[in-house]
Amino acid sequence: MSFDWREIEEKWRKEWEKAKIFEADPDPKREKCFVTFPYPYMNGPLHLGHGFTATRVDVYARYKRMRGFNTLFPWAWHWTGEPILGAALRVKSGDPEMIRALKEIDGVPEEELKKFVDPIYMARYYTSEGREAVRKIGFSVDWRREFHTTSLEPTYSRFIEWQYETLRRKGYVVRGTHPVVWCPNCRSPTGDHDRLEGEGVSAEEYVLLKFQFNDAYLPAATFRPETIYGVTNMFLNPDADYVEAVVDGEKWIISREAASKLSEQLKSVKVLREFKGAELIGEYFVDPISKRRLPILPGWFVDPESATGVVYSVPAHAPADWIALKDLINKPDVLRKFGIDPEVVRGIKPISLIEVEGYGDYPAVEIIEKMGIKDQFDPRVDEATSTIYRKEFHTGVLKPITGKYAGKRVQDVKSELIEDFKQVGIADIMYDLPEKVVCRCTTRCIVKVLSDQWFLKYSDPEWKEMAHEAVDEARIYPEEARAYFHDKIDWLHDWACARRTGLGTPLPWSPGWIVETLSDSTIYMAFYTIIKLIRQHNIKAEQLTNEVFDYIFLGMGNPEDLAEESGIAAGLLKEMRREFTYWYPVDLRVSAKELVPNHLSFFIFQHTALFPREFWPRAIGVNGMLSIEGKKMSKSKGNFLTLSNVVDNFGADVTRLTLMLGAEGMDDPDWRVENAKSIDSRLRALYRLIGEIVSLQGDSEMQNIDRWLISVIQGRIKSVTEAIETLRTRTAAEVALFEVWNDIRWYLRRAKKRNPNTLREVAEMWIRLLAPFTPHLCEELWHLMGNEGFVSTAEWPKYDEGKVDVKAEESESLIRNLMADTASIIGVTKMTPKKICYYVASGWKWRSYLEMIRESLETKIEMRTIMRELMKDPELRREAKKISVFVSKALQEINAMPTDQKKRRLKAGELDEEALLKEAKRFLEKEFKAEILVYKEEDPLRYDPKNRANLAKPYRPAIYIE
RNA sequence: GCGGGGGUGUCCGAGUGGUCAAAGGAGGCAGGCUUAGGACCUGCUGGCGUAGGCCUGCGCGGGUUCGAACCCCGCCCCCCGCACCA
Structure with a gap:
C-alpha cells in the first residue's frame, strides 16, 4: 500500500481552494476567530522555524474552524528595513559568501540571481517563493488579504502614515537625541548585521569629571564617578597625542581621538594645539571637590582611543591605578626623567571611600597582592578591576568622606550623584565603544549622537501602565510568558522609530525619514480586515485619508461626509468599518520568544495607544526557537x-x-530527520489501519470493551480540546496521535470480536482530532470512510459525558493490573504456567472497601472509627473478625489513594469481578497460554491448594499459578 | 551583570504533593509475518527477587511532610534575550 504524499496533498489543496473554505467574510450570526502570524521578512526564503510557529497558528485556526468559528487566518510579507537593500548591494558587489548562500541554501537559480541587484526584485522573488511554501504546507490562509509593506504597497503605506500621524497627535512620537554606533563612511548607524567586527558592541556612557588645570579642564572618563573622593593623581599617556581644544566654550585637554569623537556627540569642538602627553607629566591639577593639588603622572596603560584618554587615579579602589603607581615607585629613574621627585609618588597614599564586605580599606591593593599581579601590563588587571567593580557596585557602602552620600549603597546613589555633579558643572558625559567596531565597508565605527531623532515614547509611565493592563487582560500562552512581558514592558525605553535609509514608508511630516521596520509592523493586523475591500473596489491610496481611517478604525466622523471628500461610497466605508469591527480584536497572535522584547511588546503598546480597550489583543502565544539536529539553525x-x-x-x-510533536510552551523544538521519518511511517500505518477499519464487515454486540473504548476516547477528546485551546500543541498532537492509537491497539488486542460500529465511530473521531495537524491525510481518510464534505469544516468531536463509563474503565484497569501481577509472578517464579486461578473478593470486602473510600473522602480514616461505622451493618457484623483484618490492610492503601481515583472507584461501585474475569477468560488464556480458572474467594468448591483465596481484595483478585 | 527559561531513565520528552519505576516517542530486545528484510504487526524494555515484593532513582547538598521528581533553603551547570535590528 504505497501512496504519494504529494499527490494526496495537492489534491486536497486544490479542493480547498476551489471551495474557498478558508476565505472568511463577516457573518454576524457566527462567532469569529482572528488569528495571525507575524509577517516574515523577505530577505530570504521562509525557513523551518517560520513553519513551526505558523503551524501552531494554523492548527489553532483549523481547530477553531471545526468548532464552528468563522475563522480568519491572513498572511502578508514584510519588506521594510535595511537587510533587503544590504543584500542587494552585496549581490551587486559580487560578495562570494552572499552569492554562495543564495545559490546553495536558498536555491536561487543563476538567471534570477543576476536580477537580485534590484532589492525590489529580490523581495518579490522571495515573496512568491514564500507564498508557494505557505500553500504547500497547507496553511488555511485567506489569500484575498495578502499584501506586503513599504511605499510599494501604497495603501499600506497610507495606513502607516495614518498610524504615525495619530501617534504623533496623541503625543506618543517625540523628538530627541540618541547615541548610535556610526559608520563615518556610510554615514549611517551600523547595526550588528552590518559589522565585520564588534558584534554585539554598543555605546557605553562615560562620566567625564572635569579636573581643573590652569585655565583648562582635564575631563577624566570613568564609570565610577563616586570614586572622585579618593582621587590621588592623574595619569596621562606620555607617548600619546593630546590636544587643547575649546569644547562648548570651555578649554579641555583630551586625546586627539577624543576630540574628533566629541565633535560627533553634539559638542562644538575647536582644536587649538596638539602636543604629546609627556608635556603635562609632572604638572599639578586641582580636584574640584576638595580643591587639593595633585600630580599628573605617566601611565602607559592609558589608551588614547578610549574615551578622553585622561584617567584619574583612585588607588584604593582601582587595581589598575594601584599597580601603575607601584610600577612608578619601582622606577625612580623614569620619574626623574619627567622631572618628578620619586618622593612625591612614594608619598601618595590610597584614600578609602567605599566599605565593602570581605575587604579592608583598600580592596584594590588587596586584590593585586592576592592575584600576584606584577605590573600594569599584566592581562589579569582587567579581571581584578571588574571583580572589584562588581563587588563594590553591588554591595559597597559609601564612607563618611563622601559627604551627603555616606552610608548609602553605591548602586543606589550612583545616578543621583551623577546628576548632582552635572548640576554643579563638574561632570559631563561622553559615549564610547568598549571594543573596536568595524563596518562592513571596513571603516572603523564611532559613536554618534543623533539629534532630531524621532522616538516612540515607550518610556511614558502611563503608556507602560496601559501596556501592563493589556497583558493582564490577555490570555498568554504559556502562562510563564506573562511575567516575561511585564518585565520587558518595564524595561523598554524610547525607541527610535525612523531611519534614514532602507525600504519603508516615509515619515509623513518629516522628509528624509522612513518609519523603521519594527515600528511599521505593530497594528497592521487591522489592515488585513480592509485590504480585501480596498482591492475589490480598487480604492486608491489618496482616497484613504486620515479621516477615512479615523472612521474605519475609530468610528469617528460620518460616512456620508467622508464619501464626498474621499470618493469612496458611504456604503463601502460602512462595510469597511463593519469588516474591522467584526474581525477585531486579534484573537491570537503567535511568535517565537525572541520577539517578546520587541515586536510583541510593541504590538501591545501600540494597540493600547491607538485602539479602545475592546480592540486590544485577546491572546498571545509564545514559543521556543527551532534547532536542527540539536544545533541552532x-x-x-x-x-x-x-x-x-x-x-x-x-x-x-x-x-x-x-x-x-517537537515542543510546546517556551521550550525549543528540535527538528530531527529521524523523527520525521518515523512520523512518516506512522502516518502510513494510520492510513492502513483506517483502511482495515473501513473494510470491517457485519455487526457485533456491544461488549464491555466497546464501552471502554468509547469511554476513554471521550477523555482523549477532552484533553486534545483543552490542549489546543491553550495552545499546548505538542500535548494535543501527542494525545491525538499516540494515545488514541494505543487505546485502539488495546481494544484490538482485547476484544473477542472487533465491533465495526465501535471502530468506525472511534475512527471518525480520531480523524477529526488529527485534522488540524495533518489536514491533507485526514481529508483523504475522511472520504475513505465515506463522509461527505471536508473534514476541515466538519464538526469537532464533542466530549460526551453520557458516553463516559467509569465502570467499564475501572473494570479494564483491573484486568490490566491483574495481567501485570500475573506476568510478574510468572517472571519471578520462572514457571511456565499450566493453570492460573483467580479468586475474587467477597461481597463483604467490597462493601467495606467502598464504605472506607466514602469515609476517607471526608476525613483521614482510622481503624477504630471505620470499624464502628461498618459494624452498624448487621450483615457485616457477622464477619467482624475477618473484616478487621481486611480493614487494617486496606487502610493504608485507601488513605494514600488520590481523591480522583477514590471518586472514580466510588462511582464505579461494586464490580462483578467474577463475571468480568470469566468474560476475559479466553483473552487471558490466549495471553498466558494457560488454563484460567475463576472462583469467588469463598467458593467451597474452589481449587486452592496454597490457600490463597483469602488474600483477595477488591480490584485485586488473589492469584494461584501452577 | 540584568531578565526569562531549564537540568527527569540509553536518547528526546511528559509529569509540580500520594494512582510514580515515572505518560508518549526514539532506540534496544523478543516473537509473528516472510525466501529475506533496515518493511510491517505484536509484546517487553532500572536492578534484584521461586508469588503480585523489595531496592536504587528525577543536577548537587540540606530541610518541611505520614508521604517529595513535585514544596522551602543553599549550591553547581546549561540555553535564550539585552535595542535602533529583523
Whole structure:
C-alpha cells in the first residue's frame, strides 16, 4: 500500500481552494476567530522555524474552524528595513559568501540571481517563493488579504502614515537625541548585521569629571564617578597625542581621538594645539571637590582611543591605578626623567571611600597582592578591576568622606550623584565603544549622537501602565510568558522609530525619514480586515485619508461626509468599518520568544495607544526557537532548512506533525530527520489501519470493551480540546496521535470480536482530532470512510459525558493490573504456567472497601472509627473478625489513594469481578497460554491448594499459578 | 551583570504533593509475518527477587511532610534575550 504524499496533498489543496473554505467574510450570526502570524521578512526564503510557529497558528485556526468559528487566518510579507537593500548591494558587489548562500541554501537559480541587484526584485522573488511554501504546507490562509509593506504597497503605506500621524497627535512620537554606533563612511548607524567586527558592541556612557588645570579642564572618563573622593593623581599617556581644544566654550585637554569623537556627540569642538602627553607629566591639577593639588603622572596603560584618554587615579579602589603607581615607585629613574621627585609618588597614599564586605580599606591593593599581579601590563588587571567593580557596585557602602552620600549603597546613589555633579558643572558625559567596531565597508565605527531623532515614547509611565493592563487582560500562552512581558514592558525605553535609509514608508511630516521596520509592523493586523475591500473596489491610496481611517478604525466622523471628500461610497466605508469591527480584536497572535522584547511588546503598546480597550489583543502565544539536529539553525553552519525544501522532502503533513510533536510552551523544538521519518511511517500505518477499519464487515454486540473504548476516547477528546485551546500543541498532537492509537491497539488486542460500529465511530473521531495537524491525510481518510464534505469544516468531536463509563474503565484497569501481577509472578517464579486461578473478593470486602473510600473522602480514616461505622451493618457484623483484618490492610492503601481515583472507584461501585474475569477468560488464556480458572474467594468448591483465596481484595483478585 | 527559561531513565520528552519505576516517542530486545528484510504487526524494555515484593532513582547538598521528581533553603551547570535590528 504505497501512496504519494504529494499527490494526496495537492489534491486536497486544490479542493480547498476551489471551495474557498478558508476565505472568511463577516457573518454576524457566527462567532469569529482572528488569528495571525507575524509577517516574515523577505530577505530570504521562509525557513523551518517560520513553519513551526505558523503551524501552531494554523492548527489553532483549523481547530477553531471545526468548532464552528468563522475563522480568519491572513498572511502578508514584510519588506521594510535595511537587510533587503544590504543584500542587494552585496549581490551587486559580487560578495562570494552572499552569492554562495543564495545559490546553495536558498536555491536561487543563476538567471534570477543576476536580477537580485534590484532589492525590489529580490523581495518579490522571495515573496512568491514564500507564498508557494505557505500553500504547500497547507496553511488555511485567506489569500484575498495578502499584501506586503513599504511605499510599494501604497495603501499600506497610507495606513502607516495614518498610524504615525495619530501617534504623533496623541503625543506618543517625540523628538530627541540618541547615541548610535556610526559608520563615518556610510554615514549611517551600523547595526550588528552590518559589522565585520564588534558584534554585539554598543555605546557605553562615560562620566567625564572635569579636573581643573590652569585655565583648562582635564575631563577624566570613568564609570565610577563616586570614586572622585579618593582621587590621588592623574595619569596621562606620555607617548600619546593630546590636544587643547575649546569644547562648548570651555578649554579641555583630551586625546586627539577624543576630540574628533566629541565633535560627533553634539559638542562644538575647536582644536587649538596638539602636543604629546609627556608635556603635562609632572604638572599639578586641582580636584574640584576638595580643591587639593595633585600630580599628573605617566601611565602607559592609558589608551588614547578610549574615551578622553585622561584617567584619574583612585588607588584604593582601582587595581589598575594601584599597580601603575607601584610600577612608578619601582622606577625612580623614569620619574626623574619627567622631572618628578620619586618622593612625591612614594608619598601618595590610597584614600578609602567605599566599605565593602570581605575587604579592608583598600580592596584594590588587596586584590593585586592576592592575584600576584606584577605590573600594569599584566592581562589579569582587567579581571581584578571588574571583580572589584562588581563587588563594590553591588554591595559597597559609601564612607563618611563622601559627604551627603555616606552610608548609602553605591548602586543606589550612583545616578543621583551623577546628576548632582552635572548640576554643579563638574561632570559631563561622553559615549564610547568598549571594543573596536568595524563596518562592513571596513571603516572603523564611532559613536554618534543623533539629534532630531524621532522616538516612540515607550518610556511614558502611563503608556507602560496601559501596556501592563493589556497583558493582564490577555490570555498568554504559556502562562510563564506573562511575567516575561511585564518585565520587558518595564524595561523598554524610547525607541527610535525612523531611519534614514532602507525600504519603508516615509515619515509623513518629516522628509528624509522612513518609519523603521519594527515600528511599521505593530497594528497592521487591522489592515488585513480592509485590504480585501480596498482591492475589490480598487480604492486608491489618496482616497484613504486620515479621516477615512479615523472612521474605519475609530468610528469617528460620518460616512456620508467622508464619501464626498474621499470618493469612496458611504456604503463601502460602512462595510469597511463593519469588516474591522467584526474581525477585531486579534484573537491570537503567535511568535517565537525572541520577539517578546520587541515586536510583541510593541504590538501591545501600540494597540493600547491607538485602539479602545475592546480592540486590544485577546491572546498571545509564545514559543521556543527551532534547532536542527540539536544545533541552532544558521546559514553559516550549513544547517539552514527552508520550509519549502522540507515540505518537498517529507510532505506537508509529516512536516507539520513532526514540528508539532517537537515542543510546546517556551521550550525549543528540535527538528530531527529521524523523527520525521518515523512520523512518516506512522502516518502510513494510520492510513492502513483506517483502511482495515473501513473494510470491517457485519455487526457485533456491544461488549464491555466497546464501552471502554468509547469511554476513554471521550477523555482523549477532552484533553486534545483543552490542549489546543491553550495552545499546548505538542500535548494535543501527542494525545491525538499516540494515545488514541494505543487505546485502539488495546481494544484490538482485547476484544473477542472487533465491533465495526465501535471502530468506525472511534475512527471518525480520531480523524477529526488529527485534522488540524495533518489536514491533507485526514481529508483523504475522511472520504475513505465515506463522509461527505471536508473534514476541515466538519464538526469537532464533542466530549460526551453520557458516553463516559467509569465502570467499564475501572473494570479494564483491573484486568490490566491483574495481567501485570500475573506476568510478574510468572517472571519471578520462572514457571511456565499450566493453570492460573483467580479468586475474587467477597461481597463483604467490597462493601467495606467502598464504605472506607466514602469515609476517607471526608476525613483521614482510622481503624477504630471505620470499624464502628461498618459494624452498624448487621450483615457485616457477622464477619467482624475477618473484616478487621481486611480493614487494617486496606487502610493504608485507601488513605494514600488520590481523591480522583477514590471518586472514580466510588462511582464505579461494586464490580462483578467474577463475571468480568470469566468474560476475559479466553483473552487471558490466549495471553498466558494457560488454563484460567475463576472462583469467588469463598467458593467451597474452589481449587486452592496454597490457600490463597483469602488474600483477595477488591480490584485485586488473589492469584494461584501452577 | 540584568531578565526569562531549564537540568527527569540509553536518547528526546511528559509529569509540580500520594494512582510514580515515572505518560508518549526514539532506540534496544523478543516473537509473528516472510525466501529475506533496515518493511510491517505484536509484546517487553532500572536492578534484584521461586508469588503480585523489595531496592536504587528525577543536577548537587540540606530541610518541611505520614508521604517529595513535585514544596522551602543553599549550591553547581546549561540555553535564550539585552535595542535602533529583523
